[in-house]
Amino acid sequence: MAPSLHLESFTGVGLGLRHPHFAAVARDNPGVPFWEIAPENVMGDGGRDHDQVCRILERDPVVTHGLSLSVGGFDPFDDDYLEQLAGFLAFTGSPWHSEHLCFSSVDGTITHELLPMPLTRASVRHTIRRVRELKDRLPVPFILENITYYAELGEKELAEPEFLGEILEGADVGWLLDINNVYVNSLNFGFEPKDWLLRVPLDRVVQMHIAGHERVGDLTLDSHGAPVIDPVIELMQWVLPRIGRPVPVLLERDNDIPCLATLLAERAAIQEAYDAVMAVPVRHG
Amino acid sequence: MGEESVLALQRTLVDAALMADPGALERDPAGLAAAHGLAGGDQSAFLRFRLRLMVYRNMVRSDLIEPVETTCFVTQALMEGAGLWDECLTAFLAGRTMQSPFYRDLPAAFLGWLAATGWGQDRWPFLLQLVHCELLSGLVTHHPGGDPMEPSQAHPRLSDRLVLAAPTQLVTYGYQVHRVSREAPIPAPGTVHLIAYRDAGGVAQWMELTPATAALLLAAQRTGIGQAALDLGLSDLSEAIELLADFQARGAIQGFG
Helix, strand or coil, X not given: CCCCCXXXXXXXXXXXXXXXXXXXXXXXXXXXXXXXXXXXXXXXXXXXXXXXXXHHHHHCCEEEECCCCCCCCCCCCCHHHHHHHHHHHHHHCCCCEEEXXXXXXXXXXXXXXXXXXXXXXXXXXXXXXXXXXXHHHCCCCEEEEXXXXXXXXXXXXXXXXXXXXXXXXXXXXXXXXXXXXXXXXXXXXXXXXXXHHCCCCHHHEEEEEECCCEXXXXXXXXXXXXCCCHHHHHHHHHHHHHHCCCXXXXXXXXXXXXXXXXXXXXXXXXXXXXXXXXXXXXXXC | CCXXXXXXXXXXXXXXXXXXXXXXXXXXXXXXXXXXXXXXXXXXXXXXXXXXXXXXXXXXXXHHHHHHHHHCHHHHHHHHHCXXXXXXXHHHHHHCCCCCCCHHHHHHHHHXXXXXXXXXXXXXXXXXXXXXXXXXXXXXXXXXXXXXXXXXXXXXXXXXXXXXXXXXXXXXXXXXXXXXXXXXXXXXXXXXXEEEEECCCCCEEEEEECHHHHHHHHHHHHHCHHHHHXXXXXXXXXXXXXXXXXXXXXXXXXXXX
16 A cells, blocks of 8 residues: 555646746746646756746646656765755645656766666565665655666566556555556567456555657657657546546656747646546446 | 675676777677676677667767767867867766766766776877867856845945956967867867856856956955955056956855955
8 A cells, every 4th residue: 555645735737847937837827727847947047947946846736857867877875865855845735755666877987868767676676675765755745656768778577567556565655657658568578458457456556657659760769758648548547447536647758848838738638638527436447 | 696796797788888899789789798797698688688778879979979969068179179089978878987876967977987098199289278169158057156146336446356256257268169069079279267157047158258357366366356456466456346347246256245
């Protein structure tokens, strides 16, 4: 069972707060239920744009989503970074902090890419230990996100649902379920996403991500550079009742970012889909 | 299987992404895995996913290069003109100096790598100054200090010391690196003094300074305005005071005290 993290102020469909929209959001307050921000894009920065985003973070509900902790890596966690992060979490009042179930650095070199963990028992043990350390060192609950991956790193001992489930249970952490990542992985590895979702501990879901993807050659890339397609929205609608709680869903867009009005319209459409399914009785199976 | 195997797998993937020659991954991925001490099953996985591991190589390299190219576009044009940009980036990535968790620090890592290795400086002795000048606007725009302004003496007196605004940078280059462009990326030799500052709208601005003004701005921070003017032999102090007041109005000087 996941830690109880449901908060009334964090439900519905939020929006990733991105640089091109800082000024408009700070000025217009478009009434999005909550925002998500990457601390790395704010911490240690300054200037006009920084002031604008800080005004939003002070004014509106915000959750934080990190990019560079390298949760599954072997480099020691950066003390300075964690200290800054703790201050940032206090400043935003974020109810939890999420990061990716991946590694991104080796021997001090930071790749700024979300690289896949080996699907092995040793990898599970190592990641559980790292997540427990982060739980101890962060001032808010820590949750993990399942990533898109394009290749298995080494010989696989566990299927991804079991790998993910063992880490979530072993480290006793909440889950940021990225429904688009499940969908993209299903295309690239040829599985049925609903079957996958029936094999993972949905009671640990604290938050969801939804995003667009693109086909490049014979691979589907988690580009966050296109509108969310209907099958992904339908998968969100399928899983929400099975989670059984109105967990917040966050619309991500990181590339080919459209104007704020376009993103707000997409958010509203996903909110409508969210409301429609949350209004009906919870079903299982 | 122990956790050392997890680290070995991670090292292999990052090596495959950052090593200068992709040949080992393209032609013999199993051999690459074996060279990292990985066992047969892992070697087979590298062989099976060879093409997708190349996707990772491309993604990592693209991510790391993008902010460098966005910031250092004149340097890019300079080196592309000589057919050396890709070679430079390849050497930069292989040098593995990307050690900041902040993506915006990658151009500074590039400059640091150039300085540490001397890469390209035989051919382009102005290279470090060019790249520094390309970073200057971002340094000023994103400087974390200086907001809000501290209360200070509003009008300069001769006994006052000058306090620059935190984002303000005084720089001296030996080449006219502030006048280059993509089309004309080679700077003329010649000393130039610049003040780069953040204006009231938060936008980075720069001005070329005379040697005397640059010296006054430096000395007046240490000795006070009057003494600095005296030491520099400036005869018209009212002109110096007026100049400093103008810099304050622009946002380059925080105050006097």
